[in-house]
Amino acid sequence: MIRVVLVGIEGAVNLGVIARTCVNFGVDELYIVKPVASLDEALNYAAKGRGFLENAVVTDSLDEAIKGVDMIVATSDEGYSESDMLRQAVDLSDFAERIFPRTRSVAILFGRESTGLTREEIGRADILVTIPANPAYPVLNVSQAVAVVLWELWKHRGMEAVNVPRKASRDLLGELLSLAVDVSRSVMSTEEKVARSRILWKRMLSKAMLTEKEARVLKYWLQRVRRQLRQDCLHE
Amino acid sequence: MIRVVLVGIEGAVNLGVIARTCVNFGVDELYIVKPVASLDEALNYAAKGRGFLENAVVTDSLDEAIKGVDMIVATSDEGYSESDMLRQAVDLSDFAERIFPRTRSVAILFGRESTGLTREEIGRADILVTIPANPAYPVLNVSQAVAVVLWELWKHRGMEAVNVPRKASRDLLGELLSLAVDVSRSVMSTEEKVARSRILWKRMLSKAMLTEKEARVLKYWLQRVRRQLRQDCLHE
Incomplete structure (x- = not known):
């Protein structure tokens, strides 16, 4: 999903074209968080x-979406x-080929035309994906970015039918993350280091595509x- | 080229956004044949x-372009x-992977928003390429189609120059595995459980594609x- x-x-225009592109590439759901664009106007561009x-869901909070x-x-x-733990992205191709086909349901966040997603919003995600475009000018228009991302995922959706090992549930991965944070608190000297470790574990757990079995052993x-x-x- | x-x-809007997308994906030349759109207006959308x-070349004939x-x-x-010799297209992926890399220079024709390329225009080309999208509605907006096509071609050329995260070296991953095994020895009651943890960590480290930075934080x-x-x- x-x-x-x-x-x-x-x-x-972007909003309308994105809705069209979602249908072109079989997207299941569209959520729109705090839109600035007029939805009525956007309908003219959705073909x-x-x-x-x-049928899109308009919300006031990212939480809901x-x-x-x-x-x-x-x-x-x-x-x-290099130095920013939050910006250690996975390339779109890698994501589409290796991670996405093993995920049952995924929400893909696209940010504002002017400023993208905030650091806080990126921090809420499990993983950061980027389109590695021309280093001289890598900034795509948002509806172009949506088209490229959805195309890549569309190509790999056939794999949903393939018999792959059952992946660990989100709940189980959440437990693993809590455990890792508990451990971090015992061994790290500052809250900042605990927070950094938390991002590391979140990313690693998302990228590693653990099976149910692997996740249980890690737990x-x-x-x-x-x-x-x-x-x-206690002994001390 | x-x-x-x-x-x-x-x-x-489409024209402007397409020009931008051309730069995003390192296109060398843009030719515009008999445009209906205003180029002056398009400049506003080109970022x-x-x-x-x-610098695009505007022409009155396809020949020139x-x-x-x-x-x-x-x-x-x-x-x-099935029955139309003109419409025996190659899928975009096939084209990008198999044909394009063996071609020194290529001109890619995109048609009108309303009616696409005429049969005569398609007939002038060496090959027809299609984006295999949702059969229920496969008609992309032209600037979305350009983005998807250029992304596919881009993947098969300049990617090496792109600033992608440096992956952790095999040596560093080896160190991480040793450390994890050391920890396992401290907390596991049997050699069998240490061995099982070792496999887990090896798999997880292989699958997680850690960046250099992430690997250092984990270390x-x-x-x-x-x-x-x-x-x-020691305190005990």
């Missing part, structure tokens, strides 16, 4: 995506910065580490 | 593709018809955990 989430979309746009999916994907043309490993660290504290 | 040829383009659009290239490619959303995390566990052991 693919859900496209537009955050603060500003242009009516046969008009009905799809009329990312509820109920297995994976939340942020997108940005600023995908990579046991983290539980043992946490228990040992706590026991030792 | 890639040349984009727009035949009878009607919308100024940093403005200069590229100003397809001169001097090794291969002429027509595009259409009506790619295939620090594992080192802290190991140190804490060891110190606590």
